[in-house]
Amino acid sequence: MAKSVKETDKKYVMNTYNRYDLEIVEGMGCNCYDVDGKEYLDLSSGIGVNSLGFCDMGWVDSVTQQVCKLNHTSNLYYSQPCALLAEKLCKRTGYEKVFFCNSGAEANEGAIKIARKYSFDKYGRDRDKIITLVNSFHGRTVTTLAATGQDVFHNYFFPFTEGFAYAKANDIESVKNLMDGSVCAVMAEMVQGEGGVIALDKDFVTQLKELCDKNDILFIADEVQTGIGRTGELLASSHYGILPDITTLAKGLGGGLPIGAVLANEKCSGVLGFSMHGTTFGGNPIVCAGANYVIDTIDDAFLKDVREKARYFREKLVELPEVESVSGLGLMIGLKLKNQIASEVVKEGIKKGLIMLTAKDKVRLLPPLVISYNDIDKAMSILTKLLA
Numbered sequence: 001m002a003k004s005v006k007e008t009d010k011k012y013v014m015n016t017y018n019r020y021d022l023e024i025v026e027g028m029g030c031n032c033y034d035v036d037g038k039e040y041l042d043l044s045s046g047i048g049v050n051s052l053g054f055c056d057m058g059w060v061d062s063v064t065q066q067v068c069k070l071n072h073t074s075n076l077y078y079s080q081p082c083a084l085l086a087e088k089l090c091k092r093t094g095y096e097k098v099f100f101c102n103s104g105a106e107a108n109e110g111a112i113k114i115a116r117k118y119s120f121d122k123y124g125r126d127r128d129k130i131i132t133l134v135n136s137f138h139g140r141t142v143t144t145l146a147a148t149g150q151d152v153f154h155n156y157f158f159p160f161t162e163g164f165a166y167a168k169a170n171d172i173e174s175v176k177n178l179m180d181g182s183v184c185a186v187m188a189e190m191v192q193g194e195g196g197v198i199a200l201d202k203d204f205v206t207q208l209k210e211l212c213d214k215n216d217i218l219f220i221a222d223e224v225q226t227g228i229g230r231t232g233e234l235l236a237s238s239h240y241g242i243l244p245d246i247t248t249l250a251k252g253l254g255g256g257l258p259i260g261a262v263l264a265n266e267k268c269s270g271v272l273g274f275s276m277h278g279t280t281f282g283g284n285p286i287v288c289a290g291a292n293y294v295i296d297t298i299d300d301a302f303l304k305d306v307r308e309k310a311r312y313f314r315e316k317l318v319e320l321p322e323v324e325s326v327s328g329l330g331l332m333i334g335l336k337l338k339n340q341i342a343s344e345v346v347k348e349g350i351k352k353g354l355i356m357l358t359a360k361d362k363v364r365l366l367p368p369l370v371i372s373y374n375d376i377d378k379a380m381s382i383l384t385k386l387l388a
């Protein structure tokens with residue numbers, strides 16, 4: 001790796017990321033290359049972002065055409081890529097309206113604002129509590145850190161936003177115990193990603209949705225990591241047979257450009273009025289051109305292919321002697337290892353040309369959704385040696 005890049009980065013970029021010793025300079029599909037031309041097989045998608053892999057030619061074309069036509073206008077005016085993307089997302093998911101922003105944390109902030117305003121309009125003040133789940137992850141802003149159900153994130157940046165309470169995942173009694181009349185919403189990831197790639201139980205989600213509906217409490221699904229085909233459905237909530245009141249998206253939606261989205265049903269799509277929410281870059285034409293290409297590509301046939309490849313990959317992974325269990329849904333995969341340490345395996349993987357992630361004590365795989373069977377076989381052959 002070019003020494004100067006590492007040194008310059010270390011000197012001038014704030015020291016908030018523990019970077020691996022790797023500088024990726026180009027990529028295509030599931031493969032990328034470092035400065036020395038060494039090839040890597042990518043099972044990380046830039047943490048779930050590159051849903052179509054590196055530099056998909058159709059995506060590049062859509063983005064490039066838009067760059068050359070119109071870069072930005074502001075939200076004071078209408079723009080076709082934004083309107084088209086909103087229509088496609090609503091029609092594909094069954095939601096009524098969408099708000100566009102720039103990241104997952106921001107999408108969750110928007111959802112929290114909608115939930116509190118919905119309750120304020122209907123019930124007045126003091127019905128503002130949001131229940132989230134222990135071990136969840138909802139972002140890094142002061143409010144979404146507070147929403148995150150892990151003590152380790154509730155440090156240094158006091159005072160955190162008030163009004164969050166944490167229930168145990170898959171324990172409906174734990175949720176009921178927190179329902180004291182001050183609750184306006186429940187927010188959950190269908191598969192806890194950063195928390196260790198743990199899918200919620202179907203019974204729990206069904207009961208949770210019923211409980212919310214009965215008490216006019218909004219159900220917010222944080223699909224920042226699980227959304228846009230990652231689990232083999234456009235939204236992971238489809239696996240559970242529910243359509244939450246609000247779903248947040250980010251990561252894979254833009255295919256490599258920063259975007260977040262808050263999808264709301266008819267109950268709460270009109271809650272935010274003029275000047276109650278906004279962001280300069282939200283719905284930017286270039287970003288939306290990329291997202292339009294992604295959403296067009298991830299059609300029913302594409303999703304079926306994701307489900308089949310995921311089944312194939314998972315069947316192979318459970319057979320590795322060092323793998324104790326395989327968790328998650330679709331191409332959101334967690335590997336609990338018997339003896340080896342996940343972070344060491346990921347470091348060794350990079351040396352052997354395989355890029356993976358960790359989630360808590362697990363190895364986490366978020367391959368591009370376009371991964372081929374050949375690449376899965378290649379990944380398995382490297383992993384088999386790594387875990388031998």
Ligand SMILES: Cc1ncc(COP(=O)(O)O)c(C=O)c1O
Nearest residue numbers: 103104105137138139193224225
């Ligand atoms: C479930 C979930 N929510 C929110 C976030 C925050 O997204 P962002 O980093 O885009 O703000 C993440 C990021 O990992 C996530 O996995």
